[in-house]
Amino acid sequence: MAGNWKMYKTPAETTQFFEKFRPLVEKSEHCEIVICPPFTNLAAASAAAQGSHIHVGAQNIAWAKEGAFTGEISDAMIRATGATHAIIGHSERRQYFGETDETVLKRTQAALEAGLTPIVCVGERLEEREAGNTEAVLIRQFQGGIAPLTGQQFAKIVIAYEPVWAIGTGKTATPEIAADAHRVIRAQVREKFGKEAADAVRILYGGSVKPDNVKTLMAQPEIDGSLVGGASLDPVSFASIVNF
Numbered sequence: 001m002a003g004n005w006k007m008y009k010t011p012a013e014t015t016q017f018f019e020k021f022r023p024l025v026e027k028s029e030h031c032e033i034v035i036c037p038p039f040t041n042l043a044a045a046s047a048a049a050q051g052s053h054i055h056v057g058a059q060n061i062a063w064a065k066e067g068a069f070t071g072e073i074s075d076a077m078i079r080a081t082g083a084t085h086a087i088i089g090h091s092e093r094r095q096y097f098g099e100t101d102e103t104v105l106k107r108t109q110a111a112l113e114a115g116l117t118p119i120v121c122v123g124e125r126l127e128e129r130e131a132g133n134t135e136a137v138l139i140r141q142f143q144g145g146i147a148p149l150t151g152q153q154f155a156k157i158v159i160a161y162e163p164v165w166a167i168g169t170g171k172t173a174t175p176e177i178a179a180d181a182h183r184v185i186r187a188q189v190r191e192k193f194g195k196e197a198a199d200a201v202r203i204l205y206g207g208s209v210k211p212d213n214v215k216t217l218m219a220q221p222e223i224d225g226s227l228v229g230g231a232s233l234d235p236v237s238f239a240s241i242v243n244f
């Protein structure tokens, strides 16, 4: 269960979140928990998570080790904060910051080389779904951003399916729609990396996941976890998602 805080919270607010959140998930060892705050809060989050089983992740990662890349943050900088994961290719990055399947691949490779776990996001926009192109979009994103990895690299990634029309809109994909998309992605994985990899890979669903809909989504065997935006900002709400 991963929380994507997007551009919310200061370091002080991050610390306050963990004070409330930690006791609520103390016994939740059934799943891996990752919180992805803005870069400026990563160190505070790692310090606040110390001694718990909560992991901390960044929301992006540079493909270069260092250099003239104004506004980018490298793998070494992320690792130095204690973070262990990185969200890559979120639809908001694709939509507003020019992220492409090619840059998603480069960032994923950089994360893997640094020993960070990438959470690679894919998902169709509303007009793509309405035009009947969902499957084609998912296949294109998979082929461009994920398929060129080696099998060994692939084994370390997490995939998040996030239909863009369901993000922050309150419109959750029905569990069936989400499961269908997951099946498309898993079929691609099977074709490229084999059955074992397809069975093992974790595919998260994201898009308006809330305490009151998490259970029906997670009841789908295809859905292995969720990537939660808005509902991860509140410790009680995110804990109830983790503990559904």
Ligand code: PGA
Pocket (backbone or CB within 6 Å): 004, 162, 166, 167, 168, 169, 170, 206, 207, 208, 209, 227, 228, 229, 230, 231
């Ligand atoms: P949401 O965001 O839960 O607020 O819809 C999900 C995401 O963008 O990761």
